[in-house]
Amino acid sequence: MGQSYDYYISKGFDSKAAAYFSNGRRKPVKVVPQEQYKILIIFDNSEKRILDISRLIQKGTVYYPLHDKNIFQNCYIDSDYSLCWDKDPDVDSNIVWNNKIDIGSDTCYLDSEEVKL
DSSP states (O other), X not given: OOSOHHHHHHTTOOHHHHHHHHTOOOOEEEEEEOSXXXXXXXXXXXXXXXXXXGGGOOTTSTTGGGGSHHHHTTOEEOTTSOEEEXXXXXXXXXXXXXXXXXXXXXXXXXXXXXXXX
């Protein structure tokens, strides 16, 4: 468990981030690529959320290779609980670090929307 909500607010966090960190950080345990550059992420508390990364996939950015649907479809969770893709699936991203595109677990949670059933 993190510090109190008020602690994070006093450090300049917005309300959503302060609530998230004060309640304990979440780890993704499963990812399922969806249509239109969205990803269903299931977190360690069984919460299901949708992350839309379409706005990130802009020419000239680190995320641009994800416009290739074959790369986008091969997302995974690494040992740091980040959402990841390998630009070249034949290259080990643990050895060649710049082969990996990643989004940290906190960003995955904070930038995603809860799946309403």
